[in-house]
């Protein structure tokens with residue numbers, strides 16, 4: 001399985017950020033990098049310009065959300081086929097900031113993931129427990145429930161394990177805990193899970209990523225803050241093992 005490193009730019013970036021996207025694309029084309037599939041998931045407004053920059057390079061472009069319908073009276077929403085047209089290869093669905101800030105349920109996340117697959121892209125389905133759920137010993141039960149309800153029936157999704165308490169806090173999960181949860185997720189996925197990528201997200205930085213990548217069952221990372229600068233995003237990519 002080729003590891004996957006995904007940048008989640010959240011609500012950051014203007015046209016001036018084309019320089020940073022270009023620097024990421026150029027960096028990925030340099031020889032000697034470990035095997036990797038690298039993606040930046042951008043605000044909708046940057047997708048078309050980013051796609052132009054990424055064309056012909058190893059960089060792939062993705063989005064951070066979509067509607068489950070193809071088109072219609074859904075003011076403010078963007079559909080999966082529209083994202084495909086804008087050059088997206090991946091779409092994040094069910095990020096905890098959307099679950100918490102926009103009341104997204106796992107059922108809704110599943111419908112979005114199915115729409116992404118139907119449009120010929122890969123959904124990155126996010127699951128993770130809150131600090132309170134972890135403290136109550138319910139981390140695995142929370143992840144299991146979210147995973148079962150959020151996963152599309154058809155194959156082809158990527159799973160992102162993102163403990164909510166680790167996102168944007170500077171407090172990453174311990175490699176042993178990440179390995180434990182990824183192993184648990186792999187078990188839940190059954191035979192189909194053998195070829196599915198499970199990536200970790202939550203305060204990944206160039207400083208801590210080596211030990212995270214070294215943890216069992218980790219097939220890459222979903223990176224927020226540290227993906228905004230080409231230098232740190234590329235440093236994370238370069239920290240992948242030379243042989244996956």
Ligand code: PEP
Pocket residue numbers: 008010095162166167168169170201202203204222223224225226
């Ligand atoms: C994220 O946006 O999914 C994320 C993990 O953010 P950060 O790396 O900043 O914690």
